[in-house]
Amino acid sequence: MNATARRLTQYAAGGGCACKMPQSMLGNVLQTVRAAGLPKLDADLLVGLDAPDDAAVYAVDATRAWIVTCDFQTPVVDSPFDWGRVAAANALSDVYAMGGRPLLALNLLAWPAELSQDMLADVLRGGGAVVAEAGALMVGGHSIVDAVPKFGLVVIGEVHPQRILRKGGGRAGDRLVLTKALGVGIVGTAIRRGQAGGDMISRALANMTRLNASAARVASEAGLLGATDVTGYGLIGHLHEMGRAAGLGARIWMEDVPALPGVMDLIAQGCAPTGSRRTLENAREQGWFDPGSLDLAGQLLLADAQTSGGLLLAVPSQQADALVERIREGGDSMAAIVGEFVDDGQAGCVRVVESRRPA
Numbered sequence: 346m347n348a349t350a351r352r353l354t355q356y357a358a359g360g361g362c363a364c365k366m367p368q369s370m371l372g373n374v375l376q377t378v379r380a381a382g383l384p385k386l387d388a389d390l391l392v393g394l395d396a397p398d399d400a401a402v403y404a405v406d407a408t409r410a411w412i413v414t415c416d417f418q419t420p421v422v423d424s425p426f427d428w429g430r431v432a433a434a435n436a437l438s439d440v441y442a443m444g445g446r447p448l449l450a451l452n453l454l455a456w457p458a459e460l461s462q463d464m465l466a467d468v469l470r471g472g473g474a475v476v477a478e479a480g481a482l483m484v485g486g487h488s489i490v491d492a493v494p495k496f497g498l499v500v501i502g503e504v505h506p507q508r509i510l511r512k513g514g515g516r517a518g519d520r521l522v523l524t525k526a527l528g529v530g531i532v533g534t535a536i537r538r539g540q541a542g543g544d545m546i547s548r549a550l551a552n553m554t555r556l557n558a559s560a561a562r563v564a565s566e567a568g569l570l571g572a573t574d575v576t577g578y579g580l581i582g583h584l585h586e587m588g589r590a591a592g593l594g595a596r597i598w599m600e601d602v603p604a605l606p607g608v609m610d611l612i613a614q615g616c617a618p619t620g621s622r623r624t625l626e627n628a629r630e631q632g633w634f635d636p637g638s639l640d641l642a643g644q645l646l647l648a649d650a651q652t653s654g655g656l657l658l659a660v661p662s663q664q665a666d667a668l669v670e671r672i673r674e675g676g677d678s679m680a681a682i683v684g685e686f687v688d689d690g691q692a693g694c695v696r697v698v699e700s701r702r703p704a
Contacts, residue, residue: 357419367576390580416438417497429471435653436498441561442574452486455495513590513658516573517688525655526679528608559675571659579648589693
């Protein structure tokens with residue numbers, strides 16, 4: 346197959362956030378770095394490597410703090426313009442996950458020499474369109490020649506120092522609110538295999554290109570403390586991180602977990618990313634995931650690597666129903682309460698309860 350006939354998704358074994366480094370490997374590396382001793386930190390660094398989160402946060406003054414993050418990925422769809430949109434929305438998401446708003450962005454780009462300049466321009470146009478939609482400015486970047494196309498952003502945002510959302514901000518009894526449906530990693534695998542229909546691709550693309558801006562604004566206005574975004578480690582992986590940081594266990598109410606239409610059929614056809622299977626295997630081997638009686642297809646959905654996935658919010662129980670309605674009114678129609686944090690002495694453990702939560 347010549348270069349001009351190749352689809353973007355054929356350039357990488359996995360696409361989007363399914364290409365993230367395995368969670369256990371990353372954790373081991375960071376533990377080694379910390380054991381070697383971190384440099385003395387500035388008191389104005391509010392969030393850094395000592396307590397890893399979705400982004401770094403640095404206080405500018407009493408009312409403003411910078412959010413600094415970066416993210417890049419391999420193609421998850423074949424349209425260069427749409428891939429640019431998805432990658433940009435995904436990179437911006439970490440700012441929203443910290444409760445902030447983006448200000449500036451820089452392109453991060455790797456591009457095969459045999460692919461056309463027109464395709465490259467489409468990727469950058471797509472990314473620029475989403476940055477503009479977010480109300481931020483695209484101000485430069487860096488590019489290299491590489492065998493596998495990669496695109497993403499460095500993003501600078503801002504947040505009030507007293508309104509930072511953190512992975513460890515949850516409390517026992519908090520409800521867990523997921524703002525987007527799961528399944529885009531499964532659809533991405535189907536796209537690479539030629540098994541995804543047009544309607545399914547359109548739904549997944551709409552999910553991935555939707556910014557988490559509205560949901561983050563609702564969370565901030567509600568005074569929430571705990572949040573992350575669900576990306577390459579799936580719902581269970583990122584919930585594990587939240588629970589471990591908060592010193593809490595978590596329960597997932599499987600019947601309430603939203604999924605894109607048709608993804609369970611795709612799982613039955615073998616369309617689950619390798620990264621998702623790896624997350625699930627590691628979770629079970631390390632003992633922090635208890636699927637109960639949930640079948641393998643359901644477990645793979647919970648571990649599905651999301652690209653530009655939704656926010657996962659820790660919400661006081663008395664606020665949860667009203668907050669979900671506000672998030673839905675803002676355009677995130679699939680937002681749902683999917684579980685709760687519990688003080689069960691098993692920090693970071695995630696247990697699936699298939700039956701619906703008690704009324």
